[in-house]
Amino acid sequence: MEFLDLYSESRQKSGKIIQRSQKVPKGSYRLVIHVCVFDPNGKMLIQKRSQSKKLWPGMWDVSVAGGVKAGENARQAAIRECQEEIGADLNDLIKGQPDFSLSFSEGFDDFFLVTLAGRPESLAAQKSEVDSLCWASKEEIMEMIQSSTFIPYQFSLIDLIFALNKDHSIYQLNSQSCEFENSESV
Template sequence: MELVDLYDENRIPLGRTAERYAPKKPGEYRTVVHVCIFAPDGRMLIQQRTSCKVIWPDRWDVSAAGGVDAGEDSRMAAERECREELGYSLDLTGVRATLSVNFSQGFDDFFLVERDLDLASLNLQPEEVAQVRWATLEEAEAMAADGCFIPYPEGFLRFLFSMRGKFGFPTK
């Protein structure tokens, strides 16, 4: 059972936890992280979720994502998700989420970083990730239009790509 910390609508901790997928009471929210790893040439590392995933099986998504466990902050969860899903040790020391988006059950924190990764060096988590590849904005948008990508709001992938390089881009 995965536990998550609960927050109010202002993201103030409520001092209690709940099971990750259990229904939340009104005014209870959780946090999710997404990591978008961009290559120096502007392509984004994307991953295809396995067919056994309960939510969005076989769909493509950003580089890594997952729930923030109880006791973690977003940065810690983003680093953990990269280690677990990609076998990649991402150091986000001193890095804040590039953007946060509200969703019906909580808060989505997106970390946008640039790394020159060799895909062959990644160790994919077989229960979570079927495959990874680099994609241009045009390729990701075409995949979204075809229903192959997780259905982010229209224009959101373009927004993520446009945020690349804004506000000091972590490249360490």
């Protein structure tokens, strides 16, 4: 039986836990991680979720995703989920903080972006959770979302994931820098 920590709106642990299968109480939030694994050419490893999954069975998803268990932080959960779902030890690649975080009605989504050389055949997908793995371009993922074979993420989220993986910055790297009259206030 898995338990999840509950968080406040300001993302502080509340000291309360729930079973994973329970609905998150109003005014409380949970933490979910997503790990987007890229190859050196910029393609993302995607997984086809097992037909036995309660949510989105048989659909394609980002490389790894899962709930943060009670007592874990997001990085620990990301490392654990990578090991469990795709058989990859990414301890050295997953940074201490996520690359970006988003809020949803019941919690917070933390996204970690990593680059890994290799073929999906060399990974060991956990058959109870993952049917298959493959590399996909942003365009291929967008087509899969349109054809309802990929979890229906917002297109802008997929754009953001690929853009941040490429530049590792929220700023356009090819833009001119701005100079302010009073740079101390920036």
